[in-house]
Amino acid sequence: MNIHEYQAKTLLKSCGMPVPEGHVAHSAAEAKDIARSLPGDVFVVKAQIHAGGRGAGKYVGEPATGGVRLARSVGEVETFACEMIDRTLVTKQTGPEGRLVRKLYVEAGCQIGRELYLSLLVDREKRRLTIVTSQDGGMDIEDVAAKTPERVLTASIDPGMGFQEWQARDLAVRLELRGKQIRQFIQVLRAAYDTFTTYDASLVEINPLVVTKDGDLLALDAKMSFDESAFFRHRDLEDLRDENEEDPREQEAARFGLSYIGLDGTIGCMVNGAGLAMATMDIINAEGEQPANFLDVGGGASREKVAAAFRILLADPKVEGVLVNIFGGIMRCDVIADAVIGASHEVGLKVPLVVRLAGTNVEEGLTMLKESGLPLIVADDLGDAARKIVAAVRSGRKS
Structure with a gap:
């Protein structure tokens, strides 16, 4: 979990770190009042988002630039705060969509x-x-x-x-x-x-x-x-968590105890086991495409947990195809198949789906998939699964 600059400084200061005096503001008027209470006549106004490169950042649709501004008067603090708060700041770490600035940190300047x-x-x-x-x-x-x-x-x-x-x-x-x-x-x-x-x-x-x-x-x-x-x-x-700064997909995954990290690719992956998940991502890369996520449902996930994972994958607009790769040890393949079928009917399967199952109750799971009526593709092994999902995604782009 990441936290904001002002929160980090509070923790560091409690352990003896020397930091400039400052306070968090949620409005331009509050920023102005804070500046009046600080020593000196030079102030720094900082956008509080979970991303680096704020100083060189730019605001979407706004002429003002910079998520870190040096103000030489209380009036400038208010002006800068008006230009920064409730604006979307784009930095090299936010991506082109940027982050909405909901709060500012106003602190005393120094030489x-x-x-x-x-x-x-x-x-x-x-x-x-x-x-x-x-x-x-x-x-x-x-x-x-x-x-x-x-x-x-x-x-x-x-x-x-x-x-x-x-x-x-x-x-x-x-x-x-x-x-x-x-x-x-x-x-x-x-x-x-x-x-x-x-x-x-x-x-x-x-x-x-x-x-x-x-x-x-x-x-x-x-x-x-x-x-x-x-x-x-x-x-x-936990009280320091700012859910506005977190990926909503990761928040949803956390509610169900899923290990999920959103990535920039187009092939959604649902796997049980971190090592198998990494291998799945690697082989997708080797086939020339990029994974859209890391998603480990764990070794003993319930039907509800697996269904939630599948819903998260299908809700991602970047996902052009889904690869389910399960090796059933503690996890039973028929449970996976049941959850995938249920979630597909619930959400609506609009992208190619390739499923590779191996292990406990694999025959039952494969039979359920084949009799489900869903337009899914069953793979024999991991290499076969990666080739099939990549081919399906590329075919979908051409059509």
Whole structure:
């Protein structure tokens, strides 16, 4: 689960992270009142959406640009807020459809001396929490790593020892921080680490972490993601969820306990087991098409759960064909067949459907499919299924 910048800063601040003073606004009038309460006469107005690249973003059908605006008066804060709120902001991470800006974050401005990058994430190869930092803040770290990899610094945290100040001190020196800035960097990294481990985060990113003209470190932007598997320990984090920022298909899938991730392709996939789902997606790619989703119904899904998964697939307007690939161990093939038949009749099957079944009660399942009267295609194995759904989709485009 992702959260907004203002929410991430609240969590980080509670663990000792230095952040600018700011508050969230839901209207231009509220943004103006917040600016009046902040110190100084320079303010930053930020669109709150779950996407990066806000500063270079553009609004659909509007002349105003930029999801991050620098205001030099309270009046400008109100003007910018009017131009930003309730507008659709398009960034390189939102796709062309953009995201509707429902709230803004208004915070006190600062004089920036340098911009650094800092993040904590899980390195799955090393099986350790890893610190990533760079002198090139305010940029996409992927671009920095691709063009100047030597400027990206990393350090792994031993899970038995936890965060060590010497690691922060070493990184601070390599970032060319001096004097009090080294002590502040240790505080910043400690706060990021404590926030990460306290809330079972999967990512804590501060970009940029700035050195002000006064020589102080300040987290100017923040991004956090969480491992939802740990939410039973953090019920309060559920309150930070903004469903307006989430894919409605993923919300529907979550209600039924389905593992679903929407993608950009045209072939919907329903599979039981994460490994089999990945293999199915790979073989569709190998046949020259793209999967529209990752969808794992699990090993022991009920008829209702499978039917819900099928409805989600068919409701996606990008889907030009559906591939059902089930290996029945705990999951029975006749249950899958019954659910697919029921959902197809309920929703209406308007795209090609290829079904590959193997395992428990496979003969019963195949008999049910053949006698259903549905215009579906039965496949013998995964390769056969991928070839058949790709051929059917391409044939549909020509007709």
